[in-house]
Amino acid sequence: MKFRLVDKITSWAAWQKITGVKAVSFEEYSLKEAFAEQPRLPEMLLLESFLQLGNWLVMLSSDFQQMGMVARISEARFHDSLLPGQRLHLEVKLVRRRNDGVELVGQGQSNGRIVISGAGCVAGLAPLTEYQNPDELRVLFSEIYETNGEAAL
Secondary structure, X not given: OOOOOOXXXXXXXXXXXXXXXXXXXXXXXXXXXXXXXXXXXXXXXXXXXXXXXXXXXXXXXXXXXXXXXEEEEEEEEEOOOOOOOOEEEEEEEEEEEEOOEEEEEEEEEEOOEEEEEEEEEEEXXXXXXXXXXXXXXXXXXXXHEEEOOEEOO
């Protein structure tokens, strides 16, 4: 089973940065109600959204030749919860690139407040074709990439 936790990519610049959105529906199966708290997206799925967007940056920048394999995350902070009906606006920036890997930082906001931030995310680069079908990812990208409200490739 594949979990897609990036609903929209709103902008990207090769080997620099990418922005996107994760929307939380009221029917999200992964919402948790721990200790009688309000339902919210679990923190690990927030982190996964952040990591998936960073991987999109690697895949797009390499023309679907490479993908990132997370090796280390120095810092991940959860500042607030993401509740049903809210949208998480994510930005991931590449701070260092070598032939064998990248380092990423970023944050996610909802309604003007920071929900998640991270730094020191190091990912090794791997051949994309060994793990996923690049043609299927190109189709998915054409479905989720939007600029000014219009889908584009």
